[in-house]
Amino acid sequence: MKGEIKLMERFIDPCCDKCVNSKIKPCENFVECRLSGPICHENKECTGKRQAIIEKYNHSPGFFQH
Amino acid sequence: MYDKQILICAGTGCISSGALDVKGSLEKELEKHNLQDKVRIILSGCHGFCEKGPIFIVYPEDIFYCGVTAEDMPELVEEYLVKGNIVDRLLYKDPITGESVTSHENIPFYRQQKRLVLRNCGVIDPENIDEYIIRDGYSGLKKSLQMDPKEIIDTVKNSGLRGLGGAGFPTGRKWETAYKIESDKKYVVCNADEGDPGAFMDRSVLEGDPHSVLEGLMIAGKAIGSDEAYVYVRAEYPLAVRRLRKAIAQAEEYGLLGENILNSGFNFKVNVKEGAGAFVCGESTALVISIEGKRGMPKPLPRPRTTEAGLWDKPTLLNNVKTLSVIPQIINNGADWFAGIGTEKCKGTAVFALTGKTNCSGLIEVPMGIKLGKIIHEIGGGIPGGKKFKAVQTGGPSGGCLPESKLDLAVDFDTLLQAGSMMGSGGMVVLDETTCMVDVARYFLNFTVEESCGQCTPCRSGTLQMLEILNDICEGNGREGDVELLLELGKSIIDSSICGLGKSAPNPVLSTIDYFRDEYEAHIKDKTCPALVCKNLIIYDIDQEACTGCGRCRKNCPAGAIAGDKKEPHVIDQEKCTKCAICYDLCPDRFSAVKCLTGEKITAMAKGGGN
Numbered sequence: 269m270k271g272e273i274k275l276m277e278r279f280i281d282p283c284c285d286k287c288v289n290s291k292i293k294p295c296e297n298f299v300e301c302r303l304s305g306p307i308c309h310e311n312k313e314c315t316g317k318r319q320a321i322i323e324k325y326n327h328s329p330g331f332f333q334h
Numbered sequence: 335m336y337d338k339q340i341l342i343c344a345g346t347g348c349i350s351s352g353a354l355d356v357k358g359s360l361e362k363e364l365e366k367h368n369l370q371d372k373v374r375i376i377l378s379g380c381h382g383f384c385e386k387g388p389i390f391i392v393y394p395e396d397i398f399y400c401g402v403t404a405e406d407m408p409e410l411v412e413e414y415l416v417k418g419n420i421v422d423r424l425l426y427k428d429p430i431t432g433e434s435v436t437s438h439e440n441i442p443f444y445r446q447q448k449r450l451v452l453r454n455c456g457v458i459d460p461e462n463i464d465e466y467i468i469r470d471g472y473s474g475l476k477k478s479l480q481m482d483p484k485e486i487i488d489t490v491k492n493s494g495l496r497g498l499g500g501a502g503f504p505t506g507r508k509w510e511t512a513y514k515i516e517s518d519k520k521y522v523v524c525n526a527d528e529g530d531p532g533a534f535m536d537r538s539v540l541e542g543d544p545h546s547v548l549e550g551l552m553i554a555g556k557a558i559g560s561d562e563a564y565v566y567v568r569a570e571y572p573l574a575v576r577r578l579r580k581a582i583a584q585a586e587e588y589g590l591l592g593e594n595i596l597n598s599g600f601n602f603k604v605n606v607k608e609g610a611g612a613f614v615c616g617e618s619t620a621l622v623i624s625i626e627g628k629r630g631m632p633k634p635l636p637r638p639r640t641t642e643a644g645l646w647d648k649p650t651l652l653n654n655v656k657t658l659s660v661i662p663q664i665i666n667n668g669a670d671w672f673a674g675i676g677t678e679k680c681k682g683t684a685v686f687a688l689t690g691k692t693n694c695s696g697l698i699e700v701p702m703g704i705k706l707g708k709i710i711h712e713i714g715g716g717i718p719g720g721k722k723f724k725a726v727q728t729g730g731p732s733g734g735c736l737p738e739s740k741l742d743l744a745v746d747f748d749t750l751l752q753a754g755s756m757m758g759s760g761g762m763v764v765l766d767e768t769t770c771m772v773d774v775a776r777y778f779l780n781f782t783v784e785e786s787c788g789q790c791t792p793c794r795s796g797t798l799q800m801l802e803i804l805n806d807i808c809e810g811n812g813r814e815g816d817v818e819l820l821l822e823l824g825k826s827i828i829d830s831s832i833c834g835l836g837k838s839a840p841n842p843v844l845s846t847i848d849y850f851r852d853e854y855e856a857h858i859k860d861k862t863c864p865a866l867v868c869k870n871l872i873i874y875d876i877d878q879e880a881c882t883g884c885g886r887c888r889k890n891c892p893a894g895a896i897a898g899d900k901k902e903p904h905v906i907d908q909e910k911c912t913k914c915a916i917c918y919d920l921c922p923d924r925f926s927a928v929k930c931l932t933g934e935k936i937t938a939m940a941k942g943g944g945n
């Protein structure tokens with residue numbers, strides 16, 4: 269169903285049907301989009317899904333930042 | 335969301351110290367306490383402090399536990415994760431004060447370091463591309479895809495980056511040459527051969543941060559107009575190879591490697607070639623031949639540069655693992671950022687495998703220009719057992735030994751070379767007063783003799799001649815004039831060998847003659863080994879007045895060379911003694927009855943003078 273919110277467990281997963289990144293048609297903004305997107309549309313839940321991945325993996329920001 | 339995240343170092347060193355058992359035991363304990371959904375376990379790459387492994391860090395509070403075992407897990411989970419009490423016995427202990435240190439930031443081994451190449455090692459799960467992306471991974475690639483090749487090359491040139499594979503050749507200049515050569519096909523090659531004994535810098539980067547190397551390769555490819563790369567890595571590095579292959583598969587899945595990367599029209603493929611582990615295959619022309627499937631030997635002179643005619647005679651850009659892994663940060667942060675670190679002529683950082691006689695050893699990264707003494711005495715924590723520092727060997731088998739008078743040297747490519755050693759790819763072995771410098775030179779030369787491809791006479795026969803002279807000296811058969819002969823041979827091997835292996839092989843001998851000539855003379859003229867190492871020049875003897883006849887030496891002598899009644903002074907039968915030093919090591923300090931003698935003292939003893 270269009271616009272349905274799916275699980276985004278990894279950055280490669282689309283946040284929703286609006287994400288058109290694929291191997292055949294790669295999105296040029298893929299990297300920025302995953303870090304601070306979505307870029308091509310606005311959706312708080314889509315932003316939240318990215319944030320959840322970032323928070324999960326940003327476990328040791330302090331190591332060697334001194 | 336997790337309450338805690340635990341990073342367990344899963345570099346080769348920590349795995350061999352039991353890191354995977356620690357993980358298994360931790361998982362069981364977490365389940366027992368129903369914490370499996372609250373605590374996430376991450377297997378990271380190398381933290382560098384291999385000597386204290388397995389390393390175990392708990393976030394968000396950043397508690398640094400070291401030397402943990404599977405058996406420690408019940409206590410760690412119960413006490414720390416459940417009750418919140420720090421388990422003091424597993425914390426790092428300062429070797430001088432004996433005090434416990436909770437955070438890595440306060441451990442001198444880490445405090446003096448600056449990590450660029452090793453930025454993600456020990457910080458991320460190297461098998462998870464998302465963790466790399468979160469730490470700005472592939473942002474440099476994205477940026478470079480929007481840049482003109484010249485712009486990328488200028489950025490690398492202006493950064494001042496010099497190749498970290500050993501020779502310190504300016505990276506931007508090499509890229510420019512490769513870019514300017516017109517060809518229908520060009521290659522980029524990553525040199526991960528790492529053949530120096532004791533070196534594990536490149537292995538750790540591949541194990542701990544493989545995506546950074548892939549990203550560096552792609553940026554290099556974009557800059558010079560290449561669409562294909564090879565990583566030449568020794569098969570003896572199975573974990574590095576596995577993680578690299580996994581990283582390639584992930585990057586391909588993400589569309590960050592392959593066709594039309596990020597819709598830019600840029601295509602790039604990375605192949606992995608496993609080498610058989612010959613030291614000479616790290617030399618650029620031998621490496622290229624080995625990738626082509628032939629026996630890896632340096633090309634005869636005159637030969638074109640690899641940049642002009644390398645793999646299958648196509649222009650080939652060859653860079654070391656560390657050089658490539660720092661490239662994404664240079665593109666991301668700009669040339670000035672990188673140029674602001676290090677010295678005027680050597681920018682950025684140097685990575686060393688610090689080993690030998692130091693209290694703390696492992697993998698370190700320091701800004702270029704740091705004082706040699708600071709590395710040894712502050713990061714390395716000084717010499718253990720109250721012994722005196724004697725020398726530091728840098729640059730692996732191609733390098734040299736520097737004495738105490740050089741500890742004030744600001745470490746970089748040029749200063750080390752001027753002092754008679756070299757940076758090499760980063761081996762750093764600290765030697766104390768119990769090391770014989772002639773024996774050290776012999777050890778390194780033995781390595782190069784074995785690793786010489788045998789193609790050119792000076793390297794094949796010349797190094798063997800030098801080794802035979804060194805063997806004679808160490809065995810007490812040295813002759814007047816041997817030192818001069820070594821100097822002459824060394825010079826002619828350097829002048830006439832066809833590749834860097836032969837050209838640098840005499841370095842450990844020449845530098846030890848330069849700084850420790852008196853030790854050579856003592857071996858030759860006085861038949862003395864001042865460090866009491868060379869077996870033919872020493873004997874063990876028991877001081878009859880100091881010996882109480884405790885029998886410890888007699889019971890443990892593997893050669894049955896010690897005799898004596900209980901509570902009576904013992905004697906060593908010199909005919910049977912194999913000089914294993916077990917008696918010397920076992921004799922209690924309060925007696926110190928077993929003596930090691932050399933030179934005149936042996937003669938005096940033989941004449942019945944005792945010791």
Ligand SMILES: Cc1cc2nc3c(=O)[nH]c(=O)nc-3n(C[C@H](O)[C@H](O)[C@H](O)COP(=O)(O)O)c2cc1C
Nearest residue numbers: 497498499525528529616617618653654657834835
């Ligand atoms: C005998 C010999 C062994 C070498 N081994 C290595 C090696 O293991 N890794 C490496 O990067 N460079 C090694 N080099 C240096 C390479 O030939 C080459 O200079 C280097 O890979 C270039 O990379 P860089 O410009 O990034 O330093 C070796 C050179 C010689 C002569």
